[in-house]
Amino acid sequence: MTVIAVVVFLAAYVLIATEWTHKLLAALGGAAVLLALGVTDSEHAFYSGDTGIDWNVIFLLLGMMIIVGILRRTGVFEYVAIWAAKRAKGSPLRVMILLTLITAIASAFLDNVTTILLIAPVTLLVCDRLGIDPVPFLLAEVMASNIGGTATLIGDPPNIIIASRSGLTFNDFLVHLTPLVVITLVVFVAVLPWLFKGSFAVDPAKVENVLRLNEREAIQDTRLLIKCGVVLLAVFAGFIGHTLFQIEPSVVALLGAGLLVLISKVPTKDYMSSVEWQTLLFFAGLFVMVGALVKTGVISDLADLVGDATGGRPLLAVMLILGVSAVLSGIVDNIPYVATMSPVVLELTKTMTDPAHSQALWWALAAGADFGGNATAVGASANVVAIGIALRAGHPITFWEFTRKGVVITAITILVAAPYLWLRYFVLS
């Protein structure tokens, strides 16, 4: 059974990484084969968070997708982005910095794909008005999105998986990862002029075109905006106090989504169309496959192997997880990577005597996987979405064009994360 679980898992992983078939088909196909061959069963696959589908992850994503689907109808994001571009007074570098910061902050609270879907059209508009190439701007934004999404539990799907497996709270992410993300963003913004050197020349006559954009027109429904604002505040209060209230973040998100649906009166078809059902089913398939590895003892053996390789030295284990995660997340989507590695890290944490070191392992996994998503064009879903939008706008971004910049940013961000983890959890702890 162990051999079958490993072979099916690896085959599905190859299909997901190479995109020879649709990733949903690979994940659900792999899960179906494991169920059909009896490697796992319905009890383990559907009723156990450890060896099957983690419903907290699925429903947290579902709730947030519905909330974001309604929120994006308000036009608030477009308002803020255009307002910022006008405040930059048409300076391309200032526009890039402001838009990347907005993207990073929004990505901490919305999922990265949604943030890119919202920011990319505004970016194309501003660059079109300025008569400059939008590609460097889109690249900077998608990378900022992957960095910003690292800051919170809900910012990036890998973080949701990590939170569910580790039991770490929304506040734990705020306290431990947000400072790292703030430092990383400062460094990221500082290297932008160098990274995209030569991209900031503009015809002064075209600056007026941006200043004439009317951001107030982007707000479509002020009452809906107020309702969304109130519900979002309540949801984030729920996330922050979820341990106090004894409710899971998934329940908070579902309650928030339900409340917003009730008071917004948005038609069912409209908010349900914003739910990415393929992504949710992909997660379900992944969880069943990884669950089969847990059930057959493969994950435990893998954790022992990592433990032996690091000789029980926590710092080495943390740095290994950080580095390996950054590299592998660039090669395969960071979601399947984290879904697989989370149980491994969970096993490793059981061998740690110092709780600070256990937490450091989780933060290394989060930082490595999230920052590593920037390395290549296929490292994170947001990258693929940004490239697609650029292509439709007549500005194709090649795999290598993305990767040349992505590898540099991944290296820089990992070089920021490594001393942060060392200092905070080993030197100052």
Add this chain to the structure above:
Amino acid sequence: MAEDFPVVSLDSDAQDAVELLASRRLPGLIVVDPNGEPHSILPASQVVRFLVPSYVQEDPSLARVIDESLADRVADKLANVTVRQLLPSEPVELPIVNHDDTALEVAAIMARLRSPLVAVMKDKKILGAITASRLLELVTAPH
């Protein structure tokens, strides 16, 4: 049923083609290949789609933030463009019918391909075209 209909070639100037559409208020144009055989139908709605910037198609709320003077210049995109570039990037099935097809057959082709007109063929030659409004005129006429 078929009426005479203007045709344009793949390499015709887009500006000229669009002026033809506009001046005669046509629902679309028949596009022919270098051999004079029908290549595709260019619906007027496709031209409108071409003129709308991709970022507005991705996020229609952005149409409102652009001021009138900038919005009026959308037709500038037609400069130095050929009809070929106006056509959808993905090839679509050609809406053609035979000269002896019934009104229902014509309607079926129009409905299936969501085309505002179909080219009418006889022996690989274009006889003309049938527009949706012409078809409706025929089927609603008293017998």
